[in-house]
Amino acid sequence: MTLLSLHGIRKSFGAVDVLHGVDLSVAAGEVVGLVGDNGAGKSTLMKTITGIYRADSGSIEFDGKDILTLDPGQRRELGIEMIYQDLSLAKQQDVAANIFLGREPTKKLFGLFPGIVDKAEMDRQAAKMIERLGAHLPSINRSVGSFSGGQQQTVAIARALTFNPKLVIMDEPTAALAVREVQSVLDLIRRLRSEGIAVILISHRLNDVLSVTDRIVVLRHGRADADLVTAKTNMNEVVSRIVGGGDTSAAAAHEQRG
């Protein structure tokens, strides 16, 4: 069952064309790797899916609905979450505030004044989510700016998973992590797949992509240049598609070691 389908997505910034008509589809519970050189348009493409950017033309359907004109908040409501490379955290706010940003639960004060943020409920659910991820944070009431990179990553992941998403987009989730933390992110991706949640993984670490995805889409010069089934491809082919042919065995061997 197709969860997300993009057709002919174009996006340019002024005179610079970034996306030249991208087609991409993701099935429910499928893990798709999105790879490509720097400047291939990966992040731009993802931001047109989350609604941060509005595509110039083309169509985006999610769960059978046309979402092209929806804003980021509305797309989150439908179940699209993204973990940004810069994590997009409000660093002076605490853990719960970040996890529930834009979706704070409210209660009535004295049964009278509506719209009062239910901080206790937020803290409770945030603690539960952090625990479910098997992570340890010094304190849930501390501003996230005081945490380490890995801990901040945990908060960003918790935010993406708290509201039962159908699709989670991860932009370089392992780039800044220690070895053990990388493994836990990969395990998390496998767990999401088993729960029927689709994942789009953007990563330069091709070993990670090959080990965890079902399919690999190569973005090149603003087009989906190749669509490879992970089980039927190898490092050599992926590298060759990224750089656009030629003898790439040396580069592939390097990645393999990497």
Next chain:
Amino acid sequence: MASEMAQPGFWARVQRASVERLHIRLESLVVLLALSAAMAVLSPFFLSLSNFLNILLATSTIGVLAIAATFVIGSGGLDLSLGSVMGLAGVAGAFVAVNLGWPSVFAVIACILAGGLAGYINGQLVTRAFVPAFIVTLGMLGLARGLALVISQGRAIYGLPAAIVYIGQGRPFGIPMPVILLVLTAIVAHCVLAYTRFGRHTLALGDSEGAARAAGIRVEHHRRIIYTLSGALAGLAGLLFTARVNAGDPTAGINYELTAITAAIIGGTNLFGGRASILGTMIGALIMGVLQNGLTLLAVQSYYQQMAIGAVLILAVFIDQYQVRKESRV
């Protein structure tokens, strides 16, 4: 427990608790108390109920402006037009009441509306025309002041109706009306900023606009509301001032933005947004009030008071930035 109290981390824990639960910085409270103690020692007139009410009365206008500054700065914005918009609003209200002779309630509405409109224009220009807030509100500082002078033809408008004057000079239960209105405004503003989604989004926006946008908060829309709110509060401040001095003075509020922004920053508002509390701002406004009152009692020329306020602003931002650099990895 007793041994725990003796640990060096005790002060740090009290500080953290005050920041997290009461949303105030303890240092500002200490400064307020120390400053009051110093003034009490230096002047025999400082410690009296009537002087206390004087300080509150003098703080009421600045206090309302400082609340506006807290919201705007907390959201990562800036409003330099507060004092001018306050002057414009007061003149607009006086014009409606005196020159047009309309009922007092319309004068009250005119004050708030004139302020709100100026703020709305600020918000539109910041979010749609992409002119930096610094420039937009600096321009509005000139525009609003000029318009106030045009409307009033450069002269104060006298002869306000009794109902308006009561707002500024009335003393139900012996408490000046402006003080009551400031306290009510502060309570509402505190609840909005600390406990509602609007308030939390305001701080998140000031903290990281990108994070707020990614979370689905309508960033531009939110900013327009905040600037409009800021203008409307400046309008309320204009009403309080006009009613208190019983005249629509086109030069009212000159340099008040300096004092208001200083009060907000002393109260713990992060100059770059993301952290702010109304309780803290009220302490900041009181510090400014005590400072001005004390210097007046000590017969220090008002020129030096201006200098003191300017120096306090720079000092407050210095201390704040020093702590941010020390504590955080931001």
